[in-house]
Amino acid sequence: MILRFLRYASTNCERRRISIVGSGPSGFYTAYRLLTKCEVPLHVTMWEKLPVPFGLSRYGVAPDHPEVKNCEDTFTACAEEFSRPGQKHLFEFIGGVTVGEQVTLSELIDKQDAVVLSYGCTGDKKLGIPGENDTKGVFSSREFVNWYNGHPEYANDPRFVNFDWSRVKNVGIIGNGNVALDLTRALISNQIGELWDGTDISPIALKCLRQAPVEHIRLIARRDFDHSKFTNKELRELWELERYGIYGKIDPQYFREDAYDLRSIKDRAFRRRVEMCSEYLKPFDQRTKKNYKKFAPQPSAQSPPKTWELDYLKTPVRINSDGSGYITSLTLCRNSITEDNKICQLKDQQVTYNLDLLITSLGYAAKPLAEFQKLGIQFEKGRLANAAGRVLDSHGATFPGLYASGWIRTGSAGVIASTMMGAFEVADSILQDLSSLPAKQTGRIDFSHLRHTTWPDWRSINRKELQQGEQEGKTRVKFLSSEEMLSFHKQSPA
Ligand SMILES: Cc1cc2nc3c(=O)[nH]c(=O)nc-3n(C[C@H](O)[C@H](O)[C@H](O)COP(=O)(O)OP(=O)(O)OC[C@H]3O[C@@H](n4cnc5c(N)ncnc54)[C@H](O)[C@@H]3O)c2cc1C
Numbered sequence: 085m086i087l088r089f090l091r092y093a094s095t096n097c098e099r100r101r102i103s104i105v106g107s108g109p110s111g112f113y114t115a116y117r118l119l120t121k122c123e124v125p126l127h128v129t130m131w132e133k134l135p136v137p138f139g140l141s142r143y144g145v146a147p148d149h150p151e152v153k154n155c156e157d158t159f160t161a162c163a164e165e166f167s168r169p170g171q172k173h174l175f176e177f178i179g180g181v182t183v184g185e186q187v188t189l190s191e192l193i194d195k196q197d198a199v200v201l202s203y204g205c206t207g208d209k210k211l212g213i214p215g216e217n218d219t220k221g222v223f224s225s226r227e228f229v230n231w232y233n234g235h236p237e238y239a240n241d242p243r244f245v246n247f248d249w250s251r252v253k254n255v256g257i258i259g260n261g262n263v264a265l266d267l268t269r270a271l272i273s274n275q276i277g278e279l280w281d282g283t284d285i286s287p288i289a290l291k292c293l294r295q296a297p298v299e300h301i302r303l304i305a306r307r308d309f310d311h312s313k314f315t316n317k318e319l320r321e322l323w324e325l326e327r328y329g330i331y332g333k334i335d336p337q338y339f340r341e342d343a344y345d346l347r348s349i350k351d352r353a354f355r356r357r358v359e360m361c362s363e364y365l366k367p368f369d370q371r372t373k374k375n376y377k378k379f380a381p382q383p384s385a386q387s388p389p390k391t392w393e394l395d396y397l398k399t400p401v402r403i404n405s406d407g408s409g410y411i412t413s414l415t416l417c418r419n420s421i422t423e424d425n426k427i428c429q430l431k432d433q434q435v436t437y438n439l440d441l442l443i444t445s446l447g448y449a450a451k452p453l454a455e456f457q458k459l460g461i462q463f464e465k466g467r468l469a470n471a472a473g474r475v476l477d478s479h480g481a482t483f484p485g486l487y488a489s490g491w492i493r494t495g496s497a498g499v500i501a502s503t504m505m506g507a508f509e510v511a512d513s514i515l516q517d518l519s520s521l522p523a524k525q526t527g528r529i530d531f532s533h534l535r536h537t538t539w540p541d542w543r544s545i546n547r548k549e550l551q552q553g554e555q556e557g558k559t560r561v562k563f564l565s566s567e568e569m570l571s572f573h574k575q576s577p578a
């Protein structure tokens with residue numbers, strides 16, 4: 085062991101240095117691949133703007149889907165193994181430091197042999213309609229998800245905490261991707277203790293949401309049923325809420341079983357979706373497939389029962405509010421859709437839905453760092469321009485030593501498994517290039533003056549959150565502010 089340490093200590097000066105910006109799934113899977121495959125010794129530094137790691141695994145994935153967060157076990161094992169001294173490779177986590185603000189990208193590029201941008205999508209896609217930015221009770225999915233997951237920048241946001249949740253009966257959600265389905269589940273089923281009490285949902289959010297007497301949630305898509313964005317597993321979870329007296333609806337003008345011939349549908353997932361909706365829309369005793377009769381629907385605890393509805397072929401036009409600035413309704417126009425999936429807005433055919441809460445769930449937006457322009461880095465179509473993860477400059481040539489991984493590379497599409505595959509491809513590009521990238525000898529990046537967390541700090545924060553969770557019968561109880569996290573680790577060494 086000592087010999088091994090000495091051997092690698094002596095090669096320390098030959099270590100290649102790689103910085104990774106962002107500690108979400110893409111940052112960690114890139115690090116994992118590099119650290120497990122690289123033949124020359126590496127020093128991988130991961131910079132994270134929050135004091136804690138894991139990005140959307142911690143602050144995106146729905147609290148009632150804890151199994152999805154199992155990827156964090158792989159990330160933890162990787163960090164633990166390579167944080168130990170005497171390893172061929174070194175891994176260092178620096179939390180609470182924003183690249184582009186407290187440490188510049190230029191400095192990383194100057195001092196590191198390679199830099200991987202994996203900072204995800206930090207903004208919102210927008211509808212661009214009147215009322216979207218200044219109406220009380222209108223939120224983006226990113227804001228809402230961050231809030232209910234206890235993200236330190238949102239957990240105590242007054243726009244949520246001071247909102248009058250007791251007025252929320254009718255909810256509109258624009259978009260029908262899986263995030264819209266996560267939000268529908270959270271809003272419609274939060275009073276069912278067995279679904280939420282044991283989760284790590286922010287207790288502040290859960291308390292607010294439980295004040296909302298939600299009756300109806302409408303998921304509004306601009307396209308038709310056939311072009312729905314959700315996946316079957318997530319849709320099924322919504323239908324299965326009938327066992328708690330919560331029911332789903334689709335207007336027959338948008339979906340009718342007899343409009344489809346199941347045997348002629350080639351796409352298996354789509355065939356299953358049609359079958360699922362056909363079956364669940366029937367009364368329980370008329371369903372023909374056992375698969376959809378696992379749990380008998382229960383009578384609703386309230387009258388009218390809570391319902392969610394898939395709504396189609398409408399584009400929002402205007403958000404309407406009352407004298408106090410609260411949302412009252414949403415005006416939309418109807419759409420038709422061409423065979424090649426183009427939307428035609430029928431501007432003279434408008435409908436208005438009375439709403440007490442509106443969430444725009446259009447996907448997250450990637451944002452360029454301010455330095456990109458000065459450095460001549462190409463950012464277009466909502467992502468970093470790249471070839472196999474190699475970032476391109478404004479002339480379309482590769483920017484030596486700069487890489488993009490995850491949602492900043494692809495835009496906000498893809499699950500953790502596809503993010504992992506993409507991250508592996510990027511790491512492989514780096515491994516191919518490394519020997520031809522110049523070794524920079526300009527020294528260490530000085531962050532000692534910045535308040536920050538290290539991997540051992542995260543270890544103690546994590547332990548505290550899990551202990552608190554155990555005491556309260558929850559998976560974990562998160563710290564809800566950066567200040568709490570930054571000061572906690574100082575008192576409790578790992
Ligand atoms: C609401 C939601 C739920 C999801 N649920 C699932 C699911 O159930 N199953 C599934 O497979 N996939 C799910 N996904 C998809 C999955 O989360 C993504 O595929 C994955 O997180 C993308 O990883 P990433 O590392 O590119 O981005 P992120 O996870 O966003 O990580 C980016 C990290 O960079 C940090 N960062 C940002 N700016 C800076 C900066 N300037 N300096 C330093 N650090 C910075 C951020 O704080 C963050 O930690 C979900 C996505 C969302 C939005």
Ligand SMILES: NC(=O)c1ccc[n+]([C@@H]2O[C@H](COP(=O)([O-])OP(=O)(O)OC[C@H]3O[C@@H](n4cnc5c(N)ncnc54)[C@H](OP(=O)(O)O)[C@@H]3O)[C@@H](O)[C@H]2O)c1
Pocket residue numbers: 209210211225258259260261262263264266305306307311312313318399445446447448496497498499
């Ligand atoms: N359980 C899970 O596995 C899980 C959970 C959450 C998220 N995720 C993944 O995370 C990724 C992001 O999910 P997401 O739901 O945020 O995004 P998404 O799947 O891209 O869905 C976005 C929705 O917004 C609509 N939309 C976009 N712009 C619009 C506009 N201007 N006007 C009206 N509608 C608009 C889209 O409609 P069009 O289709 O018409 O563009 C679509 O319905 C996806 O890959 C998703 O699968 C997975």
